[in-house]
Amino acid sequence: MCQLLGMNCNVPTDVLFSFAGFAERGGRTDHHGDGWGIAFFEDKGLRHFVDHQSAAESPVAELIRHYPIKSRNVISHIRKATQGAVTLENCHPFVRELWGRYWVFAHNGDLKGYAPRLHGSFHPVGHTDSERAFCWLMQELAKSHADVPSVAELTLTLRELVPQISKHGTFNFLLSNGEALWAHASTSLYHVVRQHPFGSATLRDEDLSIDFAQHAAPGDRVAVVVTTPLTSDEAWTPLVPGELKVFVNGAALA
Numbered sequence: 001m002c003q004l005l006g007m008n009c010n011v012p013t014d015v016l017f018s019f020a021g022f023a024e025r026g027g028r029t030d031h032h033g034d035g036w037g038i039a040f041f042e043d044k045g046l047r048h049f050v051d052h053q054s055a056a057e058s059p060v061a062e063l064i065r066h067y068p069i070k071s072r073n074v075i076s077h078i079r080k081a082t083q084g085a086v087t088l089e090n091c092h093p094f095v096r097e098l099w100g101r102y103w104v105f106a107h108n109g110d111l112k113g114y115a116p117r118l119h120g121s122f123h124p125v126g127h128t129d130s131e132r133a134f135c136w137l138m139q140e141l142a143k144s145h146a147d148v149p150s151v152a153e154l155t156l157t158l159r160e161l162v163p164q165i166s167k168h169g170t171f172n173f174l175l176s177n178g179e180a181l182w183a184h185a186s187t188s189l190y191h192v193v194r195q196h197p198f199g200s201a202t203l204r205d206e207d208l209s210i211d212f213a214q215h216a217a218p219g220d221r222v223a224v225v226v227t228t229p230l231t232s233d234e235a236w237t238p239l240v241p242g243e244l245k246v247f248v249n250g251a252a253l254a
Contacts, residue, residue, distance in 0.1 A: 002108040005076040006174040006225040008181035010249035012070035021203035021230045026055025026078035034079040035091040039104040040071035041178035046102045050091035073176045077106035089126035099148040105134040109170030151180045155246050181247040183225045185239035192236050195221040201231040221250030
């Protein structure tokens with residue numbers, strides 16, 4: 001299956017360190033070589049990169065490794081295809097507009113026999129169960145709220161909608177509208193919050209270490225969510241299967 005990486009911060013932050021290890025799993029230290037993608041929110045704008053080549057070999061991924069794009073919400077995905085061919089339109093993360101904002105979604109899992117009725121403005125371009133699930137979520141959110149609701153209201157609605165999809169199979173996902181990052185675990189998702197006093201960390205998939213205190217201000221706070229822990233010396237917390245957690249300003253909300 002695929003792997004997910006998300007970042008939510010209280011100040012714009014680059015994802016270079018985390019992405020350096022994560023991209024190695026896209027065909028080098030792991031077998032997720034069927035495409036990849038990443039999306040960075042910048043205010044109301046969005047930088048969105050996808051490639052059907054593996055993240056370990058993609059020239060676009062090489063650009064991202066060295067381009068310190070700063071964002072408060074980032075979602076990345078490396079793909080092991082289960083449904084849909086290895087083509088650009090099937091690469092995550094997927095992007096849609098709702099209430100005048102971009103929404104970004106990436107999924108790890110396999111939904112069997114999932115064919116929801118899509119009758120609104122949201123229809124898949126590719127042929128993945130993931131994009132169908134995203135379109136249905138956007139459709140149902142639009143039906144549930146006339147205008148953009150608060151993060152708390154969105155979380156309540158998502159907690160009602162998500163079980164209707166997850167009953168079809170494995171549904172680990174990341175979702176963001178640039179204000180918050182929602183993470184849902186069916187099987188495996190972990191998170192860590194990096195904040196003062198900052199320590200050091202060493203990647204599992206790359207010979208690279210960092211002292212966060214050299215790069216962060218005392219008030220900075222960064223939450224990272226990933227399928228399996230990226231570092232060997234940080235206290236990663238697993239999400240409970242079935243849990244939907246929301247992160248705002250680098251912290252998990254209750």
